[in-house]
Structures are given as C-alpha cells and as structure tokens.
Amino acid sequence: xxxxxxxxxxxxxxxxxxxxxxxxxxxxxxxxxxxxxxxxxxxxxxxxxxxxxxxxxxxxxxxxxxxxxxxxxxxxxxxxxxxxxxxxxxxxxxxxxxxxxxxxxxxxxxxxxxxxxxxxxxxxxxxxxxxxxxxxxxxxxxxxxxxxxxxxxxxxxxxxxxxxxxxxxxxxxxxxxxxxxxxxxxxxxxxxxxxxxxxxxxxxxxxxxxxxxxxxxxxxxxxxxxxxxxxxxxxxxxxxxxxxxxxxxxxxxxxxxxxxxxxxxxxxxxxxxxxxxxxxxxxxxxxxxxxxxxxxxxxxxxxxxxxxxxxxxxxxxxx
Amino acid sequence: xxxxxxxxxxxxxxxxxxxxxxxxxxxxxxxxxxxxxxxxxxxxxxxxxxxxxxxxxxxxxxxxxxxxxxxxxxxxxxxxxxxxxxxxxxxxxxxxxxxxxxxxxxxxxxxxxxxxxxxxxxxxxxxxxxxxxxxxxxxxxxxxxxxxxxxxxxxxxxxxxxxxxxxxxxxxxxxxxxxxxxxxxxxxxxxxxxxxxxxxxxxxxxxxxxxxxxxxxxxxxxxxxxxxxxxxxxxxxxxxxxxxxxxxxxxxxxxxxxxxxxxxxxxxxxxxxxxxxxxxxxxxxxxxxxxxxxxxxxxxxxxxxxxxxxxxxxxxxxxxxxxxxxxxxxxxxxxxxxxxxxxxxxxxxxxxxxxxxxxxxxxxxxxxxxxxxxxxxxxxxxxxxxxxxxxxxxxxxxxxxxxxxxxxxxxxxxxxxxxxxx
Numbered sequence: 199x200x201x202x203x204x205x206x207x208x209x210x211x212x213x214x215x216x217x218x219x220x221x222x223x224x225x226x227x228x229x230x231x232x233x234x235x236x237x238x239x240x241x242x243x244x245x246x247x248x249x250x251x252x253x254x255x256x257x258x259x260x261x262x263x264x265x266x267x268x269x270x271x272x273x274x275x276x277x278x279x280x281x282x283x284x285x286x287x288x289x290x291x292x293x294x295x296x297x298x299x300x301x302x303x304x305x306x307x308x309x310x311x312x313x314x315x316x317x318x319x320x321x322x323x324x325x326x327x328x329x330x331x332x333x334x335x336x337x338x339x340x341x342x343x344x345x346x347x348x349x350x351x352x353x354x355x356x357x358x359x360x361x362x363x364x365x366x367x368x369x370x371x372x373x374x375x376x377x378x379x380x381x382x383x384x385x386x387x388x389x390x391x392x393x394x395x396x397x398x399x400x401x402x403x404x405x406x407x408x409x410x411x412x413x414x415x416x417x418x419x420x421x422x423x424x425x426x427x428x429x430x431x432x433x434x435x436x437x438x439x440x441x442x443x444x445x446x447x448x449x450x451x452x453x454x455x456x457x458x459x460x461x462x463x464x465x466x467x468x469x470x471x472x473x474x475x476x477x478x479x480x481x482x483x484x485x486x487x488x489x490x491x492x493x494x495x496x497x498x499x500x501x502x503x504x505x506x507x508x509x510x511x512x513x514x515x516x517x
Numbered sequence: 518x519x520x521x522x523x524x525x526x527x528x529x530x531x532x533x534x535x536x537x538x539x540x541x542x543x544x545x546x547x548x549x550x551x552x553x554x555x556x557x558x559x560x561x562x563x564x565x566x567x568x569x570x571x572x573x574x575x576x577x578x579x580x581x582x583x584x585x586x587x588x589x590x591x592x593x594x595x596x597x598x599x600x601x602x603x604x605x606x607x608x609x610x611x612x613x614x615x616x617x618x619x620x621x622x623x624x625x626x627x628x629x630x631x632x633x634x635x636x637x638x639x640x641x642x643x644x645x646x647x648x649x650x651x652x653x654x655x656x657x658x659x660x661x662x663x664x665x666x667x668x669x670x671x672x673x674x675x676x677x678x679x680x681x682x683x684x685x686x687x688x689x690x691x692x693x694x695x696x697x698x699x700x701x702x703x704x705x706x707x708x709x710x711x712x713x714x715x716x717x718x719x720x721x722x723x724x725x726x727x728x729x730x731x732x733x734x735x736x737x738x739x740x741x742x743x744x745x746x747x748x749x750x751x752x753x754x755x756x757x758x759x760x761x762x763x764x765x766x767x768x769x770x771x772x773x774x775x776x777x778x779x780x781x782x783x784x785x786x787x788x789x790x791x792x793x794x795x796x797x798x799x800x801x802x803x804x805x806x807x808x809x810x811x812x813x814x815x816x817x818x819x820x821x822x823x824x825x826x827x828x829x830x831x832x833x834x835x836x837x838x839x840x841x842x843x844x845x846x847x848x849x850x851x852x853x854x855x856x857x858x859x860x861x862x863x864x865x866x867x868x869x870x871x872x873x874x875x876x877x878x879x880x881x882x883x884x885x886x887x888x889x890x891x892x893x894x895x896x897x898x899x900x901x902x903x904x905x906x907x908x909x910x911x912x913x914x915x916x917x918x919x920x921x922x923x924x925x926x927x928x929x930x931x932x933x934x935x936x937x938x939x
Contacts, residue, residue, distance in 0.1 A: 295833050315835035316719035317789030336837070338719030373719060400722055401713025 207509040211323040211330040212502055214339040215381040223385065226501050227349050233504070234497035236273060247276035250307040250507050255281045255297075256333070257313045262468055262492060263333050263342070267310050270499035276507070279306070298322050307507045311335070329506040337371050343467055344377035346498040348385060350490050351422060354463055359386035364416050366450060367426030367475050368397045374467045375426060379407055392416035394447070396437040413447065413454050422463040422487075425450050425476045441474060451477045455485075463487050519557045521935055524548070526563035526896060528886070529864060535568065535886070535894070540934040542890040563896050566929055570868065570884035571603025571636070571893035573875040575773060576670070576695070576749060576821035577846065579605075579638070582623060583612025588826040588913045590624060590638060591631035596824070596846040596912035598636045598938050601928050603893040604881055605636065605824075605846070609643035610671040616643035616654040618662035625663050635893070635933030639665040639881065644683045644694060648672040653683055660690050665879050668695035670749055673731060675701045681738055688744040693878060695747045698731035698756075699723075699797065708837050710783045710798040718789070720836060723798050725753040732756050736763040736770055745769040747878055750823050752778050752797040754807035761816045771878050773821040774808045776852040777843050777918070781805075785918045791832045791839035793918040795825070809856070813866055819874035822849045826914030829907075844917050847910040851924035854899060858925065892935035901927035 207225075209217060218226070236244055252271045256264050264280070271278040281301075292300075294313075298321075301309060308329040311319050316336030323330040334340040348358075355361055363382060369375045369391050379389050383406045391402065392410040402409055410416035417423055428444065438444050455462065464476070464486045472478040481488060521537040525548050528535075532548035574597065580588040588596075590607075597605045607624065609615035615624065621640050628638035642659030644667045646652045656667055667687050673696070674680045680696070687694045704727035709715050711722025732748055736759060739746045751757065751774045763770045777795065782802045785793035793799055811817040825842025832839050853871070856862040862870075876883035884890045904923045907915040931939045 293830070293833075294835055295830075313835070315837050317836045320789055321835060336719050337721075370716075376717070376719060399716035400711050400724075401716035404713045405716075 204505050204509045207505045209506065211319075212341055212506060213319050213323060213330070213332045215341045215344050215377050215384070220384055223345070223348070223381065226345060226498075226505060227352060229501035229505060230349055230494070230497040233500040234494070236500070237493070237496055242273050243275060244273070245275045246504060247271065247274035247507055250276040251279065252276050252308045252310060252503065252507070253279045253281060253301055253306045255301065255309055255311045257282070257311070258334070260312055260333070262495065263312065266492070266495040267333065267499050270496050270503055273496070274500055274503060276307075276503065294318065294321060295325060298325055302326050302328065308503065331502060331506065334373050336373065338373055338376065340373040340377045342495070342499055342502060343374050344381040345502070346491060346495040347378055347424070347465060347467070348381055349498050350465065350487050350494045351463070353490070353494070354487065355421065358382070361421045362388040362390065362419065363422045363424060364390040364392055364410075364420045365424045365426065366392045366413065366416065366448065368428055368432060369393045369402070369426070370397045370399045371429065371432075372426050378424065379405055383407070390416055390420065392448070394438065394444075397432070413450070414457055417450075417454055418457040420458045420462060422465060423450055423455070423458060424465040424467075425470075426467070427469060428471055428475045430471075445474050449473070449475055449477060450480055452479055455480060461485065465491060467491065518935075519559050521892075522558050522560045523563045523568070523896070524560055526566050526568035528568040532564075533568065537892040537935040540892055540936070542884065542886055542888055542892050544888060545886045565898070566896040567899050569601065569895045569897050570872045570886065571895060571931065571933065572601045572850065572871040573604045573606075573881060573883065574602045574822050574824065574846065574849070575606045575819060575875040575879060576775075577605045577607050577824040578610065578826065578842070579607040579624070580826060581611065581627060582620065586913070587828050587831075590627040592911065592913045593824070593826075593846070594628060594632045594636050594638065596910065598632070598931050599911045599928055600846040600848070601850040601895045601897065601931065602846060603636050603931070603933050604639055606639045606641050606665060606879065608641050608668060608670045610648060614643050614648050615640055615664070616646050616648070616659070618658045621659055621662035621664055632938070634936050635938055637933070639879070641666045641668050641670070641695065643667070644669040644687075645674065645679070650674045650676060650679065653679075653686055656687055656690055656692065660692055665881065666693045666695055666747070668697065668749070670695060670697040673697045673699045673701055677734055677738070680734075681742065684738060684742060684744045684746060688742075693745050693747050695749050696731070696735050697749050698728050698735060700727040700730045703727040703730065707798070708794060709786050710800045712783060712801065714783050714786065718786070725755050725800065728753055728797055729755045729759055732759050736760075736768050739763070739770050740766065740768045743769060745771065748772040750775050750778070750797060750821070751808065751817060752800050752804060754804050757807050757811040757816055760811070764816060771818045772816070773819045774812065774817050775821055775823045776845065776849050779805055779809050779812075779856065780852055781918060789836040790918060791834065791836055792843070792916055792920060794836065794839050794841055795823075795843045796841035809861060812870060813862065818870075818878065820849070820853060820870040821875070822846055824912070826912050827916045828914055829916070832916050842916060844910070844912050844914045847912055848905060848917060848919055848924060850897070850928065851903070851926040852919070854897075854926040855924065858899065893933050895931050896929045897926060898929050899926045901925070903927055
C-alpha cells in the first residue's frame with residue numbers, strides 16, 4: 199500500500215489547499231483513488247480507522263458534505279459523532295473556544311468543522327491537539343470540495359495541464375471558488391471567473407485568473423464550467439437588480455455551453471437552483487459531473503481522514 | 518510646600534534643572550548654570566533621564582460606567598499615568614451613554630476618588646442622546662458638568678443635517694465636535710480593510726472611501742459654516758489628501774491619527790488575529806507612510822491612542838465576532854518614541870502631536886516649561902526596554918497586536934502639579 203502511505207504526511211490539519219504542495223495534492227488524490235474502489239464493493243467497510251473517533255461539528259446547515267464525511271468515516275470503521283449548531287451549546291451562548299475545549303476533553307482523533315465565520319477552522323486548529331479538517335469556513339475556504347472537484351476532473355481529463363475551466367456565479371462570497379482557484383491553478387489549469395462586478399471579490403485582479411463579465415465569452419473554448427449556487431439573499435443585499443435579470447445574464451444554458459468545447463463538462467457543488475444559475479437540461483445532461491462530484495467526495499474525504507488521522511505523531515507538525 | 522528641583526534631566530539637546538514652586542514651573546535652566554539649591558528644596562537626581570511634558574490623549578475609551586470588566590476609570594488612569602499621559606479625554610460610548618450631567622459627574626467623581634492628585638480625566642459628551650443620531654444631547658448641561666468636547670464616536674451620525682446642527686450648537690458653547698468618519702452604509706459589516714487581503718481571507722472589508730466620504734462631508738460643513746471640526750483616527754492616504762486640501766483652503770479642520778496606524782498595517786490581521794481588529798481598520802504600508810508624512814507636515818495635527826480595551830475572552834472568538842479595538846495607553850509613548858529614536862519623527866513634532874496640539878484644540882492647560890506652566894511632566898528612560906504583556910501593562914485589558922513585542926522607553930516617574938504620582 200505504498201501509494202497510500204501516511205508516513206510522510208506533514209499536516210496535522212487541513213485548513214486550506216494553499217498548505218498543500220502539488221506532490222501532496224496528487225498523493226491525496228491517488229489515495230482517494232485507492233479508497234474509491236472500496237465504495238464499489240458489496241461490503242463497503244474496511245477496518246482502517248477502527249478505534250478512531252471523528253466529531254462532525256457542523257455549525258452551519260449541510261446535507262452533502264456532512265453525510266459525505268459521515269459515510270467516509272464509517273466506511274473506514276471510524277466512530278463518527280455529529281454535532282450541529284442548533285443542537286450544540288452555541289445556541290446557549292457558549293463560545294467557540296469553550297465548545298472546542300469541551301470536545302477536546304472527550305479526546306477525539308479528528309474534528310471536521312463547518313462554520314459561518316472565515317478563520318473558524320484555524321481558530322480551532324490552534325487550540326486543539328487533534329486533527330482539524332475544514333469543511334467550509336465563511337467565505338474563506340472549502341478545501342475538501344476543491345480536492346473532490348480536482349479528483350472528479352482528473353477522472354475525466356487524465357491530466358490538468360493545458361485545460362481551461364470557468365467558474366461562474368457568486369465568486370465574492372464563495373469559499374468553493376477561492377479554494378478551487380488556488381488548487382486548480384496550482385495543478386496547471388487555466389481558470390476563468392465570470393460574474394457581475396458586484397459578485398467579484400476585491401483584489402480579484404491579483405488572482406491567477408482571467409475575469410469575464412460576459413458569459414458567452416467566458417465559456418468559449420473551455421473544457422469545463424463550474425456553476426456556483428446563487429444565494430437568493432444577494433438580491434435583497436442590493437448586489438443584484440432581480441433574479442430574472444441575473445438568470446438572463448449568467449444562467450448556464452445549452453446555448454452558452456455550445457461555445458465551450460464539444461465534450462466540455464459541467465460541475466456544480468450543490469445545492470442547485472435549477473433555472474437560476476444552471477439550466478435543468480444541463481444539470482441532467484451527459485456532460486454533467488454533479489453526481490460524480492458527490493461520489494468522489496466520499497473517496498476524497500476517506501483519503502483526508504486516513505492521511506490526517508493515521509499519520510505518525512511528530513513534533514513540528516505543520517498545518 | 519517646598520520647592521522641587523529636578524536636576525540634570527535631558528530636555529531637547531541639553532541637560533537642565535527644572536525648578537518647581539507651588540505646582541508650577543518656576544524656571545528651566547541649563548544644568549551647568551544652576552546654583553546651590555535652596556536649603557529646604559527637595560532635589561531629584563534625574564541624570565540620564567529624558568524630561569517630557571505630560572502627554573494629552575484626546576481619544577480614550579474608559580468603559581466606566583457599564584463595562585468595568587474591560588477597564589474602569591481607576592485602571593484606565595493607571596495605564597495613562599504610567600504611559601506618560603497627564604490628561605485623558607474619554608469618549609461618551611459608555612453604558613449608560615455620557616449624554617447627561619449625572620454620567621459626567623460620576624466619571625469625574627470616580628477619577629478624583631481613584632486618582633485624587635491626577636492624572637486628569639476630561640470627559641467628552643455625546644453629540645446625540647444615546648448616541649442614536651436622532652436628537653441632540655443637552656450639550657450645555659454636559660459642558661457645565663465638565664465635558665470638554667462632543668462626539669458620537671463609535672456610532673457615526675448618518676444625517677448630514679443633524680451633524681450640521683450639532684456643529685452649530687456646540688460652536689455656540691465654544692466647544693469642538695470630534696467626528697468618527699465612517700459612512701455607515703459603505704462600511705457596514707466590514708471587519709478589516711477592503712483589499713486583496715480581505716478578498717483572500719474571505720472577510721468583508723471596509724473600503725477607504727467609507728472614511729473619506731464622511732471626511733469630505735465634514736470638511737465642506739466646516740467650510741460652509743466656518744465652524745471647527747476635529748476628525749478622529751484618520752487611517753488612509755486619501756483622507757490625508759482631503760485634509761491637505763482643506764487646510765490649504767483655510768477650512769477650520771483638525772485631525773488625529775493613532776500610533777497603530779503608523780507602525781502596523783493590514784498584514785497584522787493575517788491568521789485572523791483579532792487583536793489587530795480595529796475600527797477604522799489597519800490599512801496598507803502606503804497608508805502608514807502617508808500618515809507619518811502628514812504628521813510631519815502638520816496636515817495631521819495630533820496623535821491619540823483610541824485606547825479601546827476589551828477583555829481577553831472577548832477577543833478570543835471568531836474574527837467577525839470579535840469587538841473592534843486596540844488597548845493603547847500603555848504602549849503609545851514607547852511606540853512613537855521609537856519613531857523619534859529612528860529619526861522618522863522629530864521631537865518638536867512629537868511634542869506637538871502629544872501635548873501642545875491637543876491642548877490647543879481642546880483648550881487644555883499644558884506644560885510648556887515656561888514660568889507659570891503647570892508642573893505636569895514625565896521622567897522617561899528612553900533606553901529601558903520592556904516586553905508588552907498582560908503583566909507589564911497597567912490597563913485591565915491587553916488587547917494589542919504588540920503583545921509579546923519588546924519596546925524601548927519607559928516612564929520612570931510622573932509628576933502632576935508638581936506632585937509625584939508614580
């Protein structure tokens with residue numbers, strides 16, 4: 199099991215893809231490939247993490263990420279414990295620090311955290327001895343989503359170099375976009391962004407991307423398009439005139455996709471607003487990788503839990 | 518009360534003797550020219566120490582009444598006097614707000630009870646009732662009770678019409694209005710400087726335009742009404758450019774910046790460091806350079822700490838949940854003396870910024886070392902080093918991004934009205 203070795207894994211925590219080298223990223227994706235096979239067996243359980251315990255601390259609503267981590271842990275025989283924001287003492291006014299220290303006192307091997315505040319995963323990682331995996335913090339990072347997106351694309355493309363991908367939608371408030379830009383650029387993908395100016399982050403000109411305001415130009419000749427969910431409250435926040443106009447300008451339609459390469463793929467981290475940011479036809483078409491992403495998610499998260507929880511204890515761990 | 522003679526302290530380029538009688542400066546003479554002290558005089562050997570007038574901080578938050586776990590007037594004045602400040606102006610955003618005489622009187626009572634011989638507390642009254650920005654506060658009542666200026670600091674007034682009326686009403690009383698310049702819509706929800714750094718960290722930013730839009734408004738009102746306004750905690754190059762223009766036009770506008778804007782920038786926020794979360798936010802190195810130059814040029818008139826204490830547990834939270842503010846009274850003198858030592862600031866500018874400027878803007882007595890001046894002064898060891906920590910700070914709160922840093926320069930003793938306080 200050479201290709202899945204944890205011996206050299208230097209990271210106690212997974213907070214953002216920026217901490218991973220290309221070699222580490224590819225090692226993680228290779229490890230996920232190994233685990234993906236387990237997910238196709240009649241009996242989908244191996245004893246790899248038997249005796250390890252993982253807390254799934256989701257202070258923000260989540261269906262697919264939480265279920266995906268839960269399934270990943272259980273398929274490796276780890277004991278997983280769920281803690282939601284509304285079911286935790288946070289609703290009683292407990293601070294994140296006290297919640298974290300309480301969890302630590304129960305001595306888990308890992309905590310997977312989703313939180314509405316950027317930096318919350320780092321906050322936990324600085325205070326806990328166990329591994330912390332960021333399952334999405336505010337607008338900042340969603341490293342496991344970016345890794346599963348890369349895994350999904352590698353399955354289709356074989357390699358990253360020379361490929362072009364457009365990320366479409368609310369970039370400013372998207373942790374998925376931030377992590378995907380960092381990771382895919384590092385792997386050699388040409389990344390384009392497409393959004394109205396009101397949904398682009400300050401300083402985007404310094405990002406390693408090309409920025410478009412016109413959907414048809416943005417998808418011309420690309421290998422894949424990743425749509426992002428539009429949070430409906432953006433209209434109330436004054437960032438958009440109305441959803442109809444947004445849809446007319448930025449909804450990914452078959453007409454727009456006709457400008458992309460012939461076998462171009464469509465991705466979406468979900469949940470989807472069909473008809474608003476992606477046409478229903480494209481979401482269900484052959485080129486759609488939406489369900490592949492979900493399937494890849496379990497394998498990638500198995501690899502993440504395995505690498506972080508089974509790495510040898512050492513001093514001088516990095517994040 | 519016998520005469521006091523402070524012998525051999527360094528004042529500007531020479532060693533001097535300072536003679537004090539009945540709480541006032543009698544004379545300042547070169548050391549080598551001084552004669553034999555009078556028999557009953559008390560003599561203090563100050564060789565090797567630097568003599569400074571007591572500094573005036575035009576902008577602190579004392580937190581009493583209402584939030585005494587962060588700071589109370591006794592601990593705030595303790596930090597002030599050890600930090601070299603003989604007079605501190607304290608903002609009105611207490612709980613209850615300092616918008617009526619009883620709160621002002623309580624503050625002054627607590628100051629005289631805890632520090633009867635000084636340092637001096639000078640409350641700033643609220644501009645509007647409850648700082649709500651709806652109705653003017655009773656400014657004459659507040660002035661009579663002891664307030665020295667008015668401000669809605671912390672909760673800027675959105676209505677230009679109301680702000681105009683506040684300036685006019687305060688002007689009738691001969692008082693200055695201090696404005697916290699932040700467009701409440703543009704800056705809303707921002708927890709750091711809006712920049713590529715905030716974009717990368719995924720934090721909502723505050724654009725520099727949120728500050729300059731309000732400064733531009735205040736400049737135009739000051740020009741239109743010919744009534745002075747003082748701009749609090751300026752943080753950006755663009756604000757400096759506006760202020761330079763205003764001064765060139767002769768507008769009655771004065772401004773302050775704070776030590777943290779001169780020596781720190783937005784990179785201090787990296788790693789979601791809540792101790793560097795302050796309002797207005799730390800900006801870029803270019804802004805720091807512009808502020809320092811503006812201070813040298815007199816475009817920025819004074820320095821102020823914007824001392825904003827918060828308990829450790831309040832800052833040990835997610836970045837967007839943490840309160841704004843840096844605790845500054847303990848560190849301000851060392852930090853800015855560091856700029857003097859490095860040649861970035863000359864001593865006259867330093868003295869203007871921390872003493873004579875605020876004295877002039879807010880009509881407060883200051884020690885010029887001329888005969889008859891109040892004998893408020895500090896003996897300061899510029900070479901003494903100290904490490905910033907909760908133990909070495911006198912404020913109840915150690916919420917500063919300088920925590921753990923070693924600074925140079927420490928107050929050895931502080932005299933108010935000729936009496937040794939520390």
